Amino acid sequence: MNYESRVDPVDTEDRIILDDEPSADDRREGRKRMWIVLAILVAGALIAALMLSGGEEEVAFAPSEDTTVPAVTVLAPGAGTLQGAINATGTLAARREIPVGAVGEGGRVVSVPVDAGDWVRQGQVLAVIDRSVQSQQESAQAAQIKVAQADAELAQANLDRALQLVERGFISQADIDRLTATRDAAVARVSVARAQLGERRARNAQLNIVAPAAGLVLTRAVEPGQVVGPGAGALFTIARGGEMELLARIGEAELNLVDVGAVGTITPVGGDEQFSCTVWQKSPVVDEQSRQGTARCALSYDPALRPGGFASIELASETVVAPRLPESAILSDDNGSYVYIVDKDNTVVRRPIEVGMISDEGIVVASGLSGKERVVLRAGGFLTEGETVRPVTE
Incomplete structure (x- = not known):
């Protein structure tokens, strides 16, 4: 029996579309490329891990000998030329501070023409003291000179007349001697009166308080109306020349x-x-x-x-040539200042020193160090002499 086969248009179109899907070979090729990429990524990660680890094989932790020895920071300071500061x-x-007080008899202060902070010259009046009584005493003393002078003139006149009469025999030599002594005493009283007047004037001149030298008045401890005397203490203080x-x-x-x-x-x-x-x-x-x-x-x-x-x-x-250390390196006790140094066997040794000038840059070691020693910079207070340490150079 003969059958005619017919092709359905729809089936034909569907078949054409299905032909565009990837085949089994294409899918296998894609999976291969994916595995190659993954392999490359894994290999790169391993290489990076090896590079970071330095290519060394990790070993289990085991304590080294240095962990039992304390590490200390040391410094060889050397010696330099230092300008002293x-x-x-x-x-x-x-x-030159000059205290100024009452020199004479003192009295009531009338006026004070200067104040603290003023400049004064030598001999300038700082305070004026009332002298009404002293002025009257000066006048009385001047009058005493006139009285004594009159007595001296009278005694001289009596002596002159007696000398004229002695040649005629009316007056004896004893009378002449008595009149001469009277004249001399009267002249002496004139000198005494003049000296007393000079003393009175000198005392009056000392009543006023004056500056003994030129300078700046620093303090003033007196006011008008105050009564002052020789025991009143310093009334002014002057800086000589400022x-x-x-x-x-x-x-x-x-x-x-x-x-x-x-x-x-x-x-x-x-x-x-x-x-x-x-x-x-x-x-x-x-x-x-x-x-x-x-x-x-x-x-x-x-x-x-x-x-x-x-x-x-x-x-x-x-200027000095000496090592200089920070303050943390220098210790002190009852025996004086010292530092700890680390010798060639890495043993701590105490070294007495003498400190010099101190500045912001450190403390100068005047004696005890040459500058070549390894000096412990910090934590010296926790060390003991003879202890073994692991020095770390600053």
């Missing part, structure tokens, strides 16, 4: 490094202005309690410099 503090004061100074308190070791004539820079507390000064005197004694001495630094007058104020000073001292 000493920092200190002190009090401002008048270089000159000032700083009384710098310096440690006895550093005081030896300061020379007379050294130049310093002073900064008063409460301001940024600086002033130049010169050391003109060093204290010959050192305070037993503070172990400090005084360096007196002369200053020119400036309104910003007030006696009694506080100030800091930086003084230039002699």
